[in-house]
Amino acid sequence: MAVAATTETGARSWRAGRRPSVPSWLGTVPFLAYVAIFLLWPTGIVVVDAFKNPNGAWAFSNFTELFNPLVRGYFIGSFKLCVFSSIVGSVLGAILAYAIASGDPDGVVRRLYLSASGVLGQFGGVTLAFAFLVLVGPVGLLFHASWYFDFPWGIGLIYIYFEIPLMVLVFLPAIDGVRVQWREASENLGSSAWQYWRYVGGPLLMPAFLGGALLLFAAALSAYATIQAWENQVAYVVPQQISTALSSEVGLSNVNVADLLALGMVILMAIVMTGYALLQRRAARWLR
């Protein structure tokens, strides 16, 4: 549809060599409309409804409910889990990325780990919780971890499983971008290995590393399927509480709880992802 419509006008303007009578941005309208309906509109609904009470009247005081101890508890829970899993995940992921990058760029190992990262970083969900349940859960094959159902640790371990591959995918391009010549140059100037990493390699990679860690934080924050399959009786984190609020009407009175929690998550995500974008831009200055 879009292509056909723009094709006509584009062709005419090309041949006539003058300004098109129909502006060429019209070709992007189908895409923009789709995104507006299925991405911007739902987000808008969340933001607007967060400031309304269930009867549909405006209630701007809702916002203070974000600081209600009950609500705050879920955010603190989310925060604990995300910090724990993203720190461990980013460190291990960076180490793995370095091990991959220092090998043959066309080798089997690299290919295998990259493909596996592509799948495992995506395929969290319910399946992952099953896999860990049968490995270290109460009936586990490997051992029966007594802490499997403890809040940040058990679920944190599961989150790390998909965070390491994500970190590999994000951090590998940065490591690949470090040139041999920089190392050689600093060695020619008499630097030790420590000095090279302290003054050249480390500072170059640090923005990419921190950016990756923030991305993992965001991924852990928005994950829902895994923790729901891990424990569906107690709500520990914000996403679980959103789903509870969606499927039942109990909770804070006179507030659209789900919308409010969702808005809180949007704000948190916006902060984290802005930080990520800034760090990535900083990282891109040197690499490539």
Add this chain to the structure above:
Amino acid sequence: MAAVTALNETPATSAGRPRGMQARRRRRLNIFRYVVFTVLGLFFVLPLLGLLRFSLEGTKLGTWSGTAWRQIASYQNTGIPPLQSAIEITLELAVITCAVMLVLLVPTMIWVRLKVRWLERTIEFLCLLPLTIPAIVLVVGLGPIYNKIQHFSLSSLMLFWIYVVLALPYAYRALAAGLSAIDVTTLSEAARSLGASWFTVIVRVIAPNMRQGILNAVLLSWATVFGEFTIAYLLLYTNLQVELYSISRNTPNAGVLFSTSFAALIFTFVLLLILSYVGRIRRGRG
């Protein structure tokens, strides 16, 4: 910080050409690499092996049996739809989502690159936005919209509307990489001066040249659809993941859970692996 210290222990270049490296350093690097690959490889593989072992569990603990694998086609439990229908729906959703994503995104991205460059940043921002808005947030706002969709159709296939949005960031990045690898302007000018219409330029000239990017976009969208749980579950639809979750609520140790999970994971994994090799062979020839 810790990563830097860890890297520091085994200093080496990362370009993958250890030829100029001192032998001692290379040896230490290799030991480090094998330790990392082994330890983390075990961490990745063991849960999958656990799944596999449990999928082959007989009625008594410790025995072996293929029942769970045969059940995939026929499993049914009271109160939930049959497993087979959930698998079919998920496969159909994956196909529809990939098709819609390609039709929507490929022409738009090429067109923007050629004619409306000032919109490039906006499109990129919009495509990457779903990374910032978690599915659990989207689903809260999607309620009213899906109410309207359900006036027209109650089918679970209607999930594709939102799955396209979920796949956007991954598809966009794959396509953007494919697009920047070719000289779009020259190709289109050559085609145009030979009298091609814009449709021909986009569909028959540029798109075939970014085949690898399109392939990656399709695979990533595929993986997204296969792993999706949140939106389907909270909008009360049934896809594969929701089905598995429901089964696990009814019968926590049903072997079919593990066989289906494992099959789905391996299916996607093998697809990705094969296609990453296909991409390399093509590059090698070209």
